[in-house]
Amino acid sequence: MTARIDDSTPPDSAADTLGARERILSAAFELFHESGYAGTSVTRIARAAGMTPAAIYWHFPSKQDVLAAMLKRMYETSYSDLRGSVRTExxxxxxxxxxxxAYVRIQLEDLGDRRNHSYSAxxxxxxxxxQRALGLLSRPYIELLREILQQGVQSGTFDIDDMSVTSYAISTMCENVFTWFRVGGRLSIDEVAEHHFRLVLRMVNATPARPA
Structure with a gap:
């Protein structure tokens, strides 16, 4: 008889392994963001993934390893989406x-009202x-932002006193927008994104575009 992924025996194939890992990480993504690390047990992850707790440990040695893998995947996926949204010219x-x-939409379109905990938390x-390994994955977010801000400074469009403080302030503001946004509330996701952009323009002392 073929062994099932959701019992205490190892998976039969690489495809089974990949499918099981994806189910685990998808379940962990929702539960960790909703209930936090301490509030999410392996049993809850297993139940949401449709398998037993014992099956989780065939793929991840510990709950910490599940969290690390989930965050790694999310940082890589989110950065790919962010980078693809920013024009090169x-x-x-x-x-x-x-x-x-793009940053605001990435934060708000994933989980809506179910997100209570940020990636950084x-x-x-x-x-x-x-944490050190994850920090290396988050670095491109700031590097891309600083590249854009530096372009603005060099062109005379932005006036920034402290590049480091300003870039981290912008990044933090965008990442944590989920803490107050509510689906079905007064503002849509697009409206929130536009408000954030206007706030950021003030933060960088942007020079208004001149009429053509």
């Missing part, structure tokens, strides 16, 4: 608009080594 203002709007539950 264009003015600094246009590219900054692409960045802010969840990352604090990782080991020091895993």
């Amino acid at each position: 264009g003015s600094a203002t246009e590219r900054l608009g692409d960045y802010v709007r 969840l990352a604090s539950s990782l080991t020091t080594e895993d």
Whole structure:
């Protein structure tokens, strides 16, 4: 008889392994963001993934390993979406608009009202080594933003006193928009994205575009 993924025996094939890992990480994504690391047990993840807790441990040695793998995948996927949304050519203002709007949408379109914990808050539950590895994955977010801000400074469009403080402030504001946004509330996701962009333009002291 063929062994099932959701019992205490190992999977039969690479396809079974990949499918099971995806189910585990998808379930963990929702539960960790909804209930946090401490509030999410392996049993809850297993139940949401349609398998037993014993099956989880065939793929991940511990709950910490599930969290680390989930965050790694989310950072890589989100950055790919963000980078793909920012035009490679264009003015600094246009590219900054692409960045802010995409970042806000990524935060709000994933889970809506079910997200209570940010990536950074969840990352604090990782080991020091895993936090360091995750930090390397988050670096491109800031590097892309600083590239855009530097373009604006060099062109005379932006006036920024402290590049480091400003870039982290913008990134943090966009990442944590989910803490107050409510689906079906007064503002739509697109409207929130536009509001954030206008706020960011003030933060960088953007020079208004001149009429053609």
